[in-house]
Amino acid sequence: MKPKVTIEDIARLAGVSKATVSRVLNERSNVKAETRERVLRIMQEQGFVPSLAAAGLAGGRSRLVGVLTPPFTQPTVPEILRGVAEAIEHTDYEIVLYSTNAGQSPTTIVNRILALGLTSCLLVIQPGPLTPRLLQLASQGLPVVVIDDQGPPPELPSVGIDNRVSAYQATMHLIRLGYRRIAHLQGPAEFRCAQERYQGYRQALDDAGLPFDPALVFNGTFETASGRACAVALATLPLTERPEAIFIANDQMAFGFLSAAEALGLRIPQDLAVVGFDDIPLSAHVRPTLTTIKQPFYEMGRNAVELLLSLLHGPATQPVAGAEGGYQPPIRIQLPTRLVIRESCGALTLHRRQEQEHSLSDE
């Protein structure tokens, strides 16, 4: 149906050997300029595009980057993928997508991916801890970059944010607004980012000379339901023990909190100020709109791709087993976050809307 133009065709038309065409393709230097241009021109004319499949087979390394993602409906994912896709587009690589639908072993998928022999490197968007299998492969030399929107420990090259500092800023924002009793709804302990955000919260209290009250720290799961549960727990607290504000470790839980609070007759921010973490699309649209820490998801995607490709092209920094030369930690790109001030923290009502974000107007 489609008479694919092959290297052989080009070679014949250009009057050179296939090997030479191949050299031109791979931008080898050892081709006479004149020849190169002729070949290039003919490739143009014929609309030649090399077969990635064959190139991968023959050359060993393919031009496909495997991208391992959680379900697309997880709110942080689309933005990250947009960044990834855009970065890839400027290269001659393509994306092979492996979506990990909840409930299937990540190890299985990883095995499948690699064994397929399609992809020569992996970009992992994975909430929570990494599969041992992945670590093992990486240590064997497979280029892997992790985007830790939810914060896996950086045992691999990774792109992410400084959760501790960001949480510190979020908490400090509440403190500056004059709140004294500040609660925290934290994420599950398996997530390193949950711990880090907790630490940032603690640190802010300390630095402000505020007492830490363990009774004000609630355990959550990063899911909406636990936000609701937390609101209920707070509402049952005696008025004197009730906090004036709460820093919630992700927006998803904050949504649950807001909706339950509304149902419970708890006014946000008048009765209780709320700051979240992530800034996913909904955050600008819930009522009240959510003050939160904005993670630069798009940029994370872009940076991850760049890092991955640089790993791929750069010298094979093979982690020699038992190397004595001192352990050097994997590369980490840390992107800045930003506090987005909206209604839920009370800053707007307190400070007459100095930095208000128009909710729907920016789309």
Added chain:
Amino acid sequence: MKPKVTIEDIARLAGVSKATVSRVLNERSNVKAETRERVLRIMQEQGFVPSLAAAGLAGGRSRLVGVLTPPFTQPTVPEILRGVAEAIEHTDYEIVLYSTNAGQSPTTIVNRILALGLTSCLLVIQPGPLTPRLLQLASQGLPVVVIDDQGPPPELPSVGIDNRVSAYQATMHLIRLGYRRIAHLQGPAEFRCAQERYQGYRQALDDAGLPFDPALVFNGTFETASGRACAVALATLPLTERPEAIFIANDQMAFGFLSAAEALGLRIPQDLAVVGFDDIPLSAHVRPTLTTIKQPFYEMGRNAVELLLSLLHGPATQPVAGAEGGYQPPIRIQLPTRLVIRESCGALTLHRRQEQEHSLSDE
């Protein structure tokens, strides 16, 4: 680094020829049951996974489906992709993702995709009209399935909804609620779905014996801004000419409409009832929550994959040039939509919340 297990290895260990192993792999029937099981067992033991790249090269057809998508941040996309990914997962195919970032020629991308020789079929999620190049390729025998969330003309096998009927239901819902003067904000004329939704609107008015007033039909772009513009236009109308309700051709525009209406002091649904179209995630969260037609995006993704694979496996229904046998239209899978009743249409306030959807509680 990773000593890939090949068919050759399996063949040796099982004491058969590579061809036989291949037969087992491809589930050919002509293998003795006993042999098959031995081979399968050994493949298990060795953790053998065939190389898609090689298989594609050798066999001519690859096991990769190319998926052409708009940017992931377009709100309808994640759900569709989720469906696609989930359907693919049950097969031995993989997804190669081509994201069409706005502003780049679709034709270029399509060419690139095909020439790569990676994918043997294409799933296109494309708002608006199809590239001529795509049509041409399809007519040459390339299996293509289109998901028309925004409604391209079904010149190719496609999965979508009945826009006309759905729009009819939306409008009829408003009519049943007692509204008489009903406006319509339509999408751009290039989108067939925009025309169809308009037709459904007209039809509903006709069937209800309501007069059609061209002054109540506004032109939109399917984007937020045009929703705002429409609200402004409505607000400037003399009170007597103002409609009591409006059917807006997609939710994105409805959001713009709602936010502008709020700013203009127009109360929804008291002053004006609104019904949208799509039911994207935000629709349940804007204020007031949006009554709208729910498109089954997830199912569309799933069905599209199934259709595509059936096309791939089924008999090559090659559209023979100039065949006399009468033109038969391409397959179309039409999925049912559903009217989701929320606040913006006034039904809840009128009929004391009979079908209310809890906004945040279902996540």
Added chain:
DNA sequence: CTGTTAGCGCCTTCAA
């Protein structure tokens, strides 16, 4: 039912 023989389109030695 099974083994043998050619390639798929490309890259990578080698030798020239």
Added chain:
DNA sequence: TTGAAGGCGCTAACAG
């Protein structure tokens, strides 16, 4: 700087 030959891992004909 170039050409010729071999093979990546698999499938598709053939024979048997």
